[in-house]
Amino acid sequence: MQVATGKSILNGIAIGPLRIYKKAETQTAVTSGLTPEEEYARFEAARVKAQEQLGGLYEKALDEVGEENAAIFEIHQMMLDDEDYLDAVKGIIDTQNATAEYAATTTGENFSAAFAAMEDAYMQARAADVKDISRRVVNILSGQEDADMLAGQPAILVADDLTPSETVQLDKSKLLGFITRHGSSNSHTAILARTMNIPALVGVDFDDSWDGKLAVIDGYNSCVYIEPAQELLATMEEKKNNDLKQEALLQNLKKKPNITLDGKEIKVYANIGNAGDVGLVLQNDAQGIGLFRSEFIYLDSEDFPTEEQQFLLYKRVVETMAGKKVIIRTLDIGADKQADYFGLDKEENPALGYRAIRICLTRKDIFKTQLRAILRASAFGTVSIMFPMIISVREVRDAKETLEECRAELQERGVAIGNVEIGIMIETPAAVMLADELAEEVEFFSLGTNDLTQYTLAIDRQNPKLDTFYDSHHPAVLRMIKHTVEAGHRHGCWVGICGELGADQTLTETFLRMGLDELSVSPAAILPLRKKIRSLDLSKESEA
Numbered sequence: 001m002q003v004a005t006g007k008s009i010l011n012g013i014a015i016g017p018l019r020i021y022k023k024a025e026t027q028t029a030v031t032s033g034l035t036p037e038e039e040y041a042r043f044e045a046a047r048v049k050a051q052e053q054l055g056g057l058y059e060k061a062l063d064e065v066g067e068e069n070a071a072i073f074e075i076h077q078m079m080l081d082d083e084d085y086l087d088a089v090k091g092i093i094d095t096q097n098a099t100a101e102y103a104a105t106t107t108g109e110n111f112s113a114a115f116a117a118m119e120d121a122y123m124q125a126r127a128a129d130v131k132d133i134s135r136r137v138v139n140i141l142s143g144q145e146d147a148d149m150l151a152g153q154p155a156i157l158v159a160d161d162l163t164p165s166e167t168v169q170l171d172k173s174k175l176l177g178f179i180t181r182h183g184s185s186n187s188h189t190a191i192l193a194r195t196m197n198i199p200a201l202v203g204v205d206f207d208d209s210w211d212g213k214l215a216v217i218d219g220y221n222s223c224v225y226i227e228p229a230q231e232l233l234a235t236m237e238e239k240k241n242n243d244l245k246q247e248a249l250l251q252n253l254k255k256k257p258n259i260t261l262d263g264k265e266i267k268v269y270a271n272i273g274n275a276g277d278v279g280l281v282l283q284n285d286a287q288g289i290g291l292f293r294s295e296f297i298y299l300d301s302e303d304f305p306t307e308e309q310q311f312l313l314y315k316r317v318v319e320t321m322a323g324k325k326v327i328i329r330t331l332d333i334g335a336d337k338q339a340d341y342f343g344l345d346k347e348e349n350p351a352l353g354y355r356a357i358r359i360c361l362t363r364k365d366i367f368k369t370q371l372r373a374i375l376r377a378s379a380f381g382t383v384s385i386m387f388p389m390i391i392s393v394r395e396v397r398d399a400k401e402t403l404e405e406c407r408a409e410l411q412e413r414g415v416a417i418g419n420v421e422i423g424i425m426i427e428t429p430a431a432v433m434l435a436d437e438l439a440e441e442v443e444f445f446s447l448g449t450n451d452l453t454q455y456t457l458a459i460d461r462q463n464p465k466l467d468t469f470y471d472s473h474h475p476a477v478l479r480m481i482k483h484t485v486e487a488g489h490r491h492g493c494w495v496g497i498c499g500e501l502g503a504d505q506t507l508t509e510t511f512l513r514m515g516l517d518e519l520s521v522s523p524a525a526i527l528p529l530r531k532k533i534r535s536l537d538l539s540k541e542s543e544a
Contacts, residue, residue: 001225001226001227001228001229001232002210002225002227003224003225003226004204004205004206004223004224004225004226005204005222005223005224006201006202006203006204006205006222006223006224007201007202007220007222008200008201008219008220008222009198009199009200009201009202010197010198010200010215010219011200011219011220011235011271012177012197012198012199012221012240013216013217013218013219013220013239013240013243014156014176014177014198014199014216014217014219014240014242015176015214015215015216015217015233015236015237015240016154016155016156016176016214016215017153017155017212017213017214017215018155018156018158018179018210018211018212018213018214018215018226019153019155019156019157019158019211019212020158020159020206020208020210020211021157021159022157022159022160025514026209028122028489029383030096030098030099030102030486031096031097031098031099031102031148032093032097032099032100036093036094036097037101039093039098039099040089040090040093040094042100042141043089043093043100043103043104043130043137043141046100046104046137046140046141047080048082049140050133050136050137050140051077051080051081051285053136054073054076054077054080054133054136055073057073058070058073058074058077059309062276070276071300072129074300075129076132076133078302079126079129079133080133080137080168080307081418085107085111085130088107088110088111089104089107090103090274092106092107098227098235100141101138101141101142104113104134104137104138104141105138107134107306108130108131108133108134109134110121110134110160111127111130111134112127112128112130114130115126115127115130124326128534130447143162153174154174154175154176154181155174155175155176156176156177156178156215156217157175157177157178157179157210158178158179158206158210159178159179159180159181160180160181160182161180161181161182161427162178162180162446166490170232172280174177175198176199177198177199177200177201177217178198178200178201179200179201179202179204179206179217179224180200180201180202180203180204181203181204181206182202182203199219200217201217201219201222201223201224201308204224209499210226213226213227214226214227214233214441215227215228216228216232216233216236218236220239228468230315242461250527250528250531251527253285253527253530253531253534254285254527255285255536256530257315258287258529258530258533258534259533259534260512260533260534260536260537260538261534261536261537262537262538262539264512264536264538265515266511266512266516266517266518266519266533267287267288267290267326267496267518267519268286268287268518268519268520268526268529268530268533269286269287269288269289269290269291269325269496269498269519269520269521270284270286270289270290270520270521270522270523270526271289271290271291271293271521271522271523272289272291272292272293272317272523273293273296273521274293274296274297274300274313275313275316275317277523278316278317278320278321280499280523280524281321282398283318283344283523284523284524284526284527285527285530286324286523286526287324287325288321288324288325288326288327288382289317289321289324289325289326289327289520290325290327290446290496290498290518290519290520291327291329291386291446291498291520292311292314292317292326292327292328292329292330293329293332294328294329294330294332294370295329295332295333297309297310297313298331298333298342299333304366304369305323305375306369306475307369307370307372307376308373310369310370310373310374311372311377312374313374314326314328314374314376314377315375315376315377315380316382318377318378318381318382318383319380319381320381321382322381323381323382324381324382325382325383325384326376326381326382326383326384327383327384327386327423327446327498327520328384328385328386328390329361329386329387329425330357330360330367330370330371330374330385330386330387330388330389330399331356331360331367331370332355332356332367332389333355333356342359344359351454351460355388355389356388356389357387357388357389357395357399360387360399360529361395361398361399361402362417364402366410367402368402368405369404371385371402371403371406372406372409374408374420375396375403375406375407375410375415375417375420376410376415376416376417378417378419378420379415379416379417380418381418382418383418383420383421384420384421384422384443384444385420385421385422385423386422386423386424386425386444386446387399387422387423387425388424388427388448389424389425389427389428389451390424390425390426390428390431391428391430391431391434392430392434393434393437393438393441396424396438396441396442397441398440400422403420403422413456413537418501421443421444422440422442422443422444423442423443423444423445423446423493424438424442424445424446425446425447425448425498426438426446426447426448426452426484427444427447427448427450427451427452427455427499428451428452428455429451429452429455429456429480431484432452432480432483432484435483435484435487435488436487436490436491439487439488439490439491439492439493440491442493442494443493443494444488444493444495444496445484445488445493445494445495445496445516446495446496446497446498446520447481447484447495447496447497447498447499448498448499449472449477449481449497449499449500449501449502450499450500451499452477452480452481453470453471453472453474453477453499453501454470456474456476456477456480457469457470457476457477472500472501472504473506473507478507478510481511481514481516482514483495485514485515486515489515494517494518495515495516495517495518496516496517496518496519496520497511497516497518497519497520498520501520502520502521502529503519503521503522503525503529505528505529505532508529508532508533508536509538511535512533512536512538513538516518
């Protein structure tokens, strides 16, 4: 038996034969016997066909993995329309009398290298995307169809890397899991794997001798067993069956209250990125939406979304939730979330820079457009507004004043507005230390534990070299949370968590004992968290 390790994408078990997939090498002629005009016409015809294919992939992904995850194929379509990309292809054809295949391949490699060299993580991720679209065009030009990576049989796919388009095209009825040598746990492909509930490992050093051998992906221990012993195989099969039984049992928790054995109740809400995620919220029986990350509306746009565009999206979510609370976080752009059209300057330390409420309070036109859209949507359900990255009472008052200006503008226009609850994110030590004063200004706090941990420990959470030092269970972080809960309750504020820690079941009892009123987690974490809550008895002494 061989054992190889990697980074796990999903806690799950996959058992089956390994199928090593190698992309066909395309032999590309450099020079052409056609005129540059004829070669570019060939490229243009292939580009149009590629756009059509990507449109089909978008629709397929929309059905299988939702709007947010399908958006990568819209990005690919936009890249194929990019003037710089098209000019580079045409330039190579014209100046080198090159074939369309050579020009597309070279342009893809050049642009990919340029993106990979950038410091911005989002732009680095575009390196794989531009290679993907160029490969698609070249395959069309050379008449190659995408191969059946699974050769018609259910298998665990093994590859150097998989692009998002390759991943979404796989036959899910035959894909047992996948293993890649390259890629990261935060890549688009990894996100698709999690959404599709496919066990996967990235960063695995495999060799060709694995092809056809029986293997087990153990997502819980971030490893793969090749030709496991019968005893281990039986153990893994039992674990896989138990996982399936647990998933089925969790369905029985739908419509059950989030209440401990001794009667302590806590609200369990869902975090979403866009309107397309609401189906998952309802499917997993969340009591409401505790975090609507509105910045994804901006990240998915080529220009500032209008008031009407935002209103329609918010209204759709609010109406679908049918009276359940929807907490919309105002624009939290900046740091690792960048949109070119904002024209933000490059910063040495963006996590401590011009972001979130700091942008909104200095660019009121952007802020007021969003606030008016949210206020309009509030007439159709139960809406709360939450301001991010707060460090002072002055910021809260300025934000509330701007909100009131928008309310007055809409009322003057005769637009209906609902009652809107106002809250803030607690994600800086400054906000924790001022929690008593801040609680007098708002109706709720929501702890953003990802950033709170980062700023409390002075650790860049985007830096993989610091993973061993990043400790979200650090006593200082937990004391920050406890202090915030106590301060909020002293002034009549309810307090929740919308960061990753909310779904950490090793801390659920701790949070309940602290008196937290709400936990907001990813939709898939709702039922497991409900099960944990319902198993606790807070009348007994904590084992900790």
